[in-house]
Each structure stands twice: as structure tokens, then as C-alpha cells.
Amino acid sequence: MRVLAALSGGVDSAVAAARAVEAGHDVVGVHMALSRSRAQHRNGSRGCCSIEDASDARRAADVLGIPYYVWDLSEEFEDTVVADFLSEYEAGRTPNPCVRCNEHIKFSALLDRGLALGFDAVCTGHYARIVDVPGTDGQHRRELHRAADTAKDQSYVLAVMGPERLGRSLFPLGDAPSKDAVRAEAAERGLSVSAKPDSYDICFVADGDTRGFLRDRLGSRPGEIVDTDGAVLGEHDGAYAFTVGQRKGLGLTRPAPDGTPRYVLEVRPEQGQVVVGPSQLLSVDELTADQAIWLADDVTAEEWIDVEVQIRAHGDPVAASVRRRREGGAETVEARLATPLRGIAPGQSLVVYRGTRVLGQATIAEAHRGAALPA
Known part of the structure; x- marks a missing residue:
């Protein structure tokens, strides 16, 4: 098969691409440039898809001996993942940007472009398994399963891809016993990213300050913090900065009558209210x-x-x-x-x-x- 390998610049995608090459596929590596901001040039890889990561992806492709390209998907990323992130918080909801990135970028924009160019499938470094199950009609059914390493399993963020995209995907790390084993394999293959730290946090929030990112994009929207009876307990600068279950950062000076901590129970963006109450609620x-x-x-x-x-x-x-x-x-x-x-x-x-x-x-x-x- 002609396979488009998504190279993020990390160890997982590099080993996944290596396994695809070893399996006999005609593999081409591509790195997705998701931001034009120089602020995303980080050391230690706080997020993913930074300028540093693009250089690491190129080196991995050189070691594997496969063609390598950088695709600018920053406009699609801003219009889908970032826009969804902002609109969801603005509506009082708590989004998962990694789910939306898999839906709109890795298994939509990337896969669609790949298919248009004649590729048969996209290969990524996700930890999940695809199982082909024979049906009674002689056809095979593709199922998405948890990875062998449950500690690294990423099937949760892949569930949004849908059956058609599942049929065009490869997850070579699904049977990997552990992340340590993947790192060891990368070292054996001569991949310099073998010891690179895992990415974490939201990739487009360069400094990890989600509340500050939301404030810069959505502006100041003062409102009230109230209890379940509607009594005003304090004020806030934007309901979008709160999420259900939050305890810290409420800025309340008056304790609950029984002295127990208060938690965010509900966010009401239309009224500009944040409702707080006891944990049992x-x-x-x-x-x-x-x-x-x-x-x-x-x-x-x-x-x-x-x-x-x-x-x-x-x-x-x-x-x-x-x-x-x-x-x-x-x-x-x-x-x-x-x-x-x-x-x-x-x-x-x-x-x-x-x-x-x-x-x-x-x-x-x-x-x-x-x-x-x-x-």
C-alpha cells in the first residue's frame, strides 16, 4: 500500500513509520505545521507540532530513507480545532482539543489530502489496535480496540474518526507492550528522538496558561459567582475560565456556612454566572x-x-x-x-x-x- 505517515517529531510516530516501512509499504512522511507562531518553538516539547518537532521529524525521515514533506495545515487547524476550543468554552462547555484535532486534522484534512494524492492509508503513532473480524457474508469488519499497553491507550481520542476513516488508518504501535519498549526500538533503529520527552498540555497554548489564552482571545466578561440559591458570593472576569468540578482559583473570600470547600457546579454563560456548591452535588x-x-x-x-x-x-x-x-x-x-x-x-x-x-x-x-x- 501507499502509506502517508504522519511524523509529529516524536518517538511514537517515528517508530510507527519505521514499522510501516518494514511491513513493505510505500511510505512517505509528512509533518503537519499547525501554527505559524514562533512562540511554539519550545525546548523539551511541552506540546506538539512545534518548529523543533518539524526538525526532529525530518531527521527521522532521513534515517528511515523515506520522502519527507511539511504540509501547512495551520489555517484548517485555526478554523476547526482552535475555533471549536474557544466557542465551547464561551458556551460554558469543556472541550477536548485532542479529540477535535484527530477528527478535523489528522483523520480529515490529512487523510483527505492523502487520498486525493493516491495514498491508500494514513499511519500514525497512536496507541490503539485495529482488528479485522471476518463476517458471515465473507466481508471483514474493522474494529477499533484498546492498545495492548492500557497505560498508553489512545482509543478514547480516536473514537471520533468514524468507520470510513478507520478503514483507511494504520496504528502500528497498537501491540507495543510499553512506551519503554518503543523507546528502546527507536534507539535500536538509530532514531535520535528515542529519548525525547512526551508532549503534553494543549499544543496551541504555548505557555500552558489556558485561562490566559482564553482571556486574550475572548476578552473581559465580568459576572457573578453564585451559590445554588442564587446568592452572590463573588465576581469573575469571564465565566469561560471555569469548568465543572473546579475548586481552585474561584477567588472567594467567604467560606461556606459549614466550612466545606466549594466547587463549580455549573457555568451559565448567557447570564455570566458561575454556580458553586458542595462536592456531593x-x-x-x-x-x-x-x-x-x-x-x-x-x-x-x-x-x-x-x-x-x-x-x-x-x-x-x-x-x-x-x-x-x-x-x-x-x-x-x-x-x-x-x-x-x-x-x-x-x-x-x-x-x-x-x-x-x-x-x-x-x-x-x-x-x-x-x-x-x-x-
């Missing part, structure tokens, strides 16, 4: 999610099924009953959690699993406290 056991994308074609609409769900990229799965809903052309998901979870915010991804297999995902719209929860 953060527990929820019923979720409603929209913008659903299903990878499994064997999940029947309107039927409750027993599954596991994951709410955060590095969260633990929780047993749940889930129902797929179709209303008009929209796909929604309802979930009843066997164990209540705290601090669930609208905008987070709800990913549905059956064992290691990813069935689908949706974006949380509402979180509820069911009758089974104590008041």
Missing part, C-alpha cells in the same frame, strides 16, 4: 450526549445495552447501560452509570466500549443526578 449517574459517531454497525437503536463508558482520556471505564437514539437525522446517546461520577462537564467525550472494543462516541450535552443518588 457534583456526582451524576445519567448522561445525555449528542453528535454521536458509531464505529459499530451492530448496535441497534432504541435498545439499552450493557457496556462500559469512559469520560476522560485517562479516566477509568465505568459500567453503564447505554441507549442509541435517532431523532430525525441526529444521533444521540443516553447513558445510565452503574457508579456515579463527579465533575462531568458538557463538552467532554463519552466513549462507549464493550471490553476492549470501541463501539462509538458522543459529546456530553447534559449530566443528571438520578433518583438513586442521595440528596
